[in-house]
Amino acid sequence: MITMTRKLALLAALGLAAGAGIGYAPQTQAAQVAVGVTIGVPPPPPRYVRVPPPRVGYVWAPGYWRWDHRRHRHVWVAGYWVHARPGYRYVPEHWVHRRGGWYFRPGHWVR
Structure with a gap:
């Protein structure tokens, strides 16, 4: 006669084995969330500032x-250093004119 604890342990082991048989495929991309800002006022022209000397392993994100x-x-946000990602290109923050308004695009990485 099998006790209740052993029955539950056996049932759990069978469930784990069945789950392992299905296979596990991890997602290759992380989920991304985007929040946009659209306004009717165009941004002023960009300020041109001297870019600091290069830093190994970093990419300069302009203001x-x-x-x-x-x-x-x-309001002006000064430029900053972003840790580089090999195989990717950094696209800095920028405004896009679309359907009667200006839409802000946050900085992001692209392959």
Whole structure:
């Protein structure tokens, strides 16, 4: 006679074995979430500043205009260093004109 604990352990082991038989395929891409800002006011021209000397293993992300909804105006965000990703190209933050408004695109990596 098998005790209740042994029955549960046997059932759990069978469930794990069946799950392993199905196979496990990890996702190759992480989920991404995008939040966009669309406004009717175009951003000012970009400020041109001297880029600092290169840093090994980093990519320079230039400054950009960010919309400050509290002040109802653009504010300048200074450039910064981004840790490089081999095999990828960094696309910095920028504004795109679309359907009567301006849409902000956050910085991101592309292959």
